[in-house]
Amino acid sequence: MKKILVVDDEESIRFLYKEELEEEGYLVECAKNGQEALEKLTVFKPDLVSLDIKMPVMDGIEALKRIREKERHLPVILCSAYGEYKQDLTTWASDAYVVKCADLTNFKSIIRKLLDLS
Secondary structure, rough: OOOOEOOOOHHHHHHHHHHHHHHHOEEEEEEOOOHHHHHHHHHHHHOOOEEOOOOOOOOHHHHHHHHHHHHHOOOEEEEEEEEHHOOHHHHHHHOEEEEEEEEOOOHHHHHHHHHHOO
16 A cells, blocks of 8 residues: 655645545555655655645645655655746655645546656
């Protein structure tokens, strides 16, 4: 069973992603900021990370940088409500960039592709 770490400061988003991804057959762990994600990274050992950009304590850009330092080949999807971050060069270190929306079809498709499950 593939494991996904969902990192988002909004509890409702974490809940939605966890429910939807568990229905797809993934084991899902959640973190509310980048710092918590880094702590869970070594314990949970995910196969993929979904990472929000704008969060307190440690934002997604800094978390992405630190994840890449530890786990260079771990697939990371940046998820944001703001499409303009896609033009920011610092987001290019991610494997995918998804603008948040209620329909998770595209998000799930990208996950399958990154995990070679399509």
